[in-house]
Each structure stands twice: as structure tokens, then as C-alpha cells.
Amino acid sequence: MSILPANYTLDTDDRLAGVLVSAECFLGAFLISLVIFGCFKIPSMRTPFGNLTMNQSTSQIIACLSNGIFFFLALVIDFRPIVDYSFINGAISLCLLGIIILSYFLMSLNRLTAITLPFQYSWLFGYQDSI
Numbered sequence: 001m002s003i004l005p006a007n008y009t010l011d012t013d014d015r016l017a018g019v020l021v022s023a024e025c026f027l028g029a030f031l032i033s034l035v036i037f038g039c040f041k042i043p044s045m046r047t048p049f050g051n052l053t054m055n056q057s058t059s060q061i062i063a064c065l066s067n068g069i070f071f072f073l074a075l076v077i078d079f080r081p082i083v084d085y086s087f088i089n090g091a092i093s094l095c096l097l098g099i100i101i102l103s104y105f106l107m108s109l110n111r112l113t114a115i116t117l118p119f120q121y122s123w124l125f126g127y128q129d130s131i
Contacts (some may be wrong), residue, residue: 010078018075025068032061048125049110056103063096 039045039054070089073079082089113121 010075014075015078018071022068022072022076025064025071029061029064029068032057032064036061049107049114052103052107052110056100056107059096059099059103063093063100066092066096 035057036054039050039057042050044050045053066089070082070086073082074086110125113124117124
């Protein structure tokens with residue numbers, strides 16, 4: 001199933017890349033968790049825009065953690081089953097990318113509606129309608 005030859009070994013550049021990418025993913029996940037924490041604690045973020053921000057941040061933290069774990073296991077530890085079935089991680093990443101892009105679109109639409117159609121804003125982005 002693997003596209004790598006059976007005798008392939010990782011060199012120090014591969015391991016260094018794995019350490020850097022996984023560290024960046026874990027740092028990003030920590031910072032995104034601070035955003036989610038802030039959305040729960042700041043009263044002005046308990047709005048439809050805050051709900052959209054939390055949805056987007058949740059999908060981003062899932063993407064950061066899944067890729068951080070993948071790169072750590074695949075490149076730093078050289079865990080072969082992870083490398084052999086890396087297409088699963090790619091499929092999950094593609095699904096998360098669509099969710100993240102849709103979240104950005106909804107946040108932009110939310111701000112556009114708040115500026116250009118202020119009287120229809122509560123009809124389009126009411127508290128009961130936002131996820």
C-alpha cells in the first residue's frame with residue numbers, strides 16, 4: 001500500500017521538518033484554544049459573529065491537532081503504518097479545508113450584512129439561527 005520503498009529511511013532533514021511542522025501545529029492549536037476560550041469569556045462575543053468565530057476556530061484546532069499528530073508520528077518517530085495510510089489524513093484535511101473556507105465565507109457574509117443591510121441583519125443572523 002505504501003509508495004515508499006521498504007528500505008527507505010528518514011534522514012535528519014526529514015526529522016527536522018517533522019519537528020518544525022508539528023511544533024508549529026501544536027503552537028497554533030494552543031493559540032486557537034485561547035481564541036475559543038476568549039469567545040466563551042468575553043460577553044460581546046456571545047453574538048452570532050462570536051458563534052461563527054467559535055465554529056471556525058473549532059475546525060481550525062481540529063486541523064492543527066490532526067496534522068500535528070500526523071507529522072510528529074510520521075516524520076519524527078517514523079511510525080510506518082501512519083506513513084502507509086497517509087491518504088486518510090489527506091482526505092480528512094481536505095474535508096476540514098472545505099469547512100474552514102465555508103466558515104470564512106459565513107463570517108464575511110455576516111460582516112457584509114451588518115454593514116450594508118443593518119435592518120435585515122437580525123433576520124439573517126439571529127441568535128436562534130446561528131450554530
